[in-house]
Amino acid sequence: MNRREWPLWEVFIRSRNGLDHKHCGSLHAPDARLALQNARDVYTRRMEGTSIWVVRADHIVASDPDAKPELFDPAADKIYRHPTFYQLPEDVDHM
Amino acid sequence: MIRSADGAIDSNPDMTPHVEYLLRIGDSVLVLGQRLSEWCGHAPVLEEDIALANIALDLIGQSRLLLTHAGTVEGQGRDEDAMAFLRPEHAFRNVTLVELPNGDFGRTVVRGFLFFALLRPLWDALLTSQDPELAAIAAKARKESAYHVQHMADWVVRLGDGTEESHARAQRALDELWPYTAEWFDAHVVDEAIASAGIGVRWSALREAWQQQVMPILTEATLVPPAPTPFRSEGLHGRHSEHMGHLLAQMQYLQRSYPGARW
Numbered sequence: 001m002n003r004r005e006w007p008l009w010e011v012f013i014r015s016r017n018g019l020d021h022k023h024c025g026s027l028h029a030p031d032a033r034l035a036l037q038n039a040r041d042v043y044t045r046r047m048e049g050t051s052i053w054v055v056r057a058d059h060i061v062a063s064d065p066d067a068k069p070e071l072f073d074p075a076a077d078k079i080y081r082h083p084t085f086y087q088l089p090e091d092v093d094h095m
Numbered sequence: 096m097i098r099s100a101d102g103a104i105d106s107n108p109d110m111t112p113h114v115e116y117l118l119r120i121g122d123s124v125l126v127l128g129q130r131l132s133e134w135c136g137h138a139p140v141l142e143e144d145i146a147l148a149n150i151a152l153d154l155i156g157q158s159r160l161l162l163t164h165a166g167t168v169e170g171q172g173r174d175e176d177a178m179a180f181l182r183p184e185h186a187f188r189n190v191t192l193v194e195l196p197n198g199d200f201g202r203t204v205v206r207g208f209l210f211f212a213l214l215r216p217l218w219d220a221l222l223t224s225q226d227p228e229l230a231a232i233a234a235k236a237r238k239e240s241a242y243h244v245q246h247m248a249d250w251v252v253r254l255g256d257g258t259e260e261s262h263a264r265a266q267r268a269l270d271e272l273w274p275y276t277a278e279w280f281d282a283h284v285v286d287e288a289i290a291s292a293g294i295g296v297r298w299s300a301l302r303e304a305w306q307q308q309v310m311p312i313l314t315e316a317t318l319v320p321p322a323p324t325p326f327r328s329e330g331l332h333g334r335h336s337e338h339m340g341h342l343l344a345q346m347q348y349l350q351r352s353y354p355g356a357r358w
Contacts, residue, residue, distance in 0.1 A: 006140070027142050030253065037246055038142035041149050 008057040009035040011042075013049040021053050029054075112288035114169045115188055116295050117229070118178075119285075119331055120217070121161030122189035125179055126339075127210060128154030129346050130197055139200055146246060150207070153239045160232045167228075180350035184339050191328030192275040194339045201261060202268035204250040209276055209309065211244035216304035220296035229294065248312045255316025262317065269318050274326045279305075283331065 006028040012021035024043050029035035035054040044052065063071060075081070110118075131151035138144035162178035173181075192210060197203045218237035224230040254261040279298050286297040313320060328336070349356055 028140060029142060034249060034253075037249065038146065040242075041146040042142055045145075045149065 006030050009054045010057050010060060011039040012053040013043055014051040015049055017050060021051065026057060112285045113294060114165050115285050116289045117161050117165040117168065118188040121158050121165055122187045123193050124154040125158035125162070126189045126342065127193040128158060129342060130193065133197055134203065150243050153243065157236045164228050164232065176350065180347045184335055184343055185333045187335065188333060189330050190279060191330035191336055192272060194330065194336060194342055196338055198268065199264060201254050201264040204247050204254060205265055205268040206272050208244065208247035208251045209272060211240055211247055212308040213279060213301060213305050214240045215244050215308065216301050217296065220301070224295055225293035244308065251312055252316045255318040265316065266318055270321045273320050274324055275328050277326065278328045278331055281327065
């Protein structure tokens with residue numbers, strides 16, 4: 001039997017105003033509208049969110065895991081990219 | 096139950112109109128909550144399983160508030176559990192539609208849509224009830240019902256305007272279930288007493304709001320309601336279908352076998 005599954009959607013929830021949407025999981029749904037409803041039912045049952053994004057999983061472009069050495073390793077020894085060499089006034093201590 | 100000379104059916108003399116009006120809504124959401132909970136673990140997909148269980152729990156939550164309040168208004172010391180689990184079939188005032196078996200997913204969706212489209216304008220009208228407890232329950236429940244009707248409506252459109260198979264099943268469900276909506280809008284002595292006391296709206300006055308919600312969705316879903324017939328279900332009068340006894344037997348079994356049992 002040719003079983004056609006619904007597309008996969010990635011779900012992002014913003015837990016409070018001012019915070020970012022965070023990826024929290026995925027689900028299947030036939031279309032965007034029902035993906036939002038399913039996300040509401042599956043991921044915000046305990047007041048986890050104030051806003052939901054859903055994105056078709058196949059619309060996400062991901063980096064190649066095999067390309068990790070050339071993408072990320074070169075950053076390892078460049079400590080001057082971290083803003084840790086400035087003296088901050090105490091008022092902005094927690095930047 | 097007394098049928099008067101003009102054919103109208105009088106309400107149960109043991110029940111005040113206020114209690115009966117609360118039980119109509121409270122029993123309807125309780126029984127539909129029980130029916131929807133039967134889907135738990137059986138829905139077509141996991142996401143819909145959770146959605147239906149969420150809706151079932153919303154409904155049971157609404158019924159707890161309404162049955163508790165009905166018990167208080169009645170003043171005979173009955174709490175929500177006594178109302179839900181220890182009343183006999185003929186004391187229930189739910190609409191017949193909600194006690195019918197779920198059938199397939201399409202039938203469950205069509206039934207839910209038709210009923211939630213009634214609840215939504217009902218809650219809106221009850222926001223201004225002279226019964227402050229009922230108004231507060233309406234304020235909480237109307238947000239839930241708004242989501243329920245939207246979720247069901249979205250499915251009605253997708254099934255009705257879906258494949259040949261899903262359309263045929265949705266249309267069959269509509270043909271079978273539609274006649275059970277007729278009893279909602281008939282004149283009823285309880286409505287008259289409640290409306291003149293400012294406690295609630297006559298259900299017959301909700302017909303237009305109900306149709307305004309239902310018809311555009313059915314059109315979008317390419318579904319056609321059947322022509323009106325003289326058939327009347329009488330759940331609102333305490334006369335239920337053959338399915339109600341089985342539903343209550345399952346729902347009430349624990350409290351009747353082990354009275355006062357607690358989790």
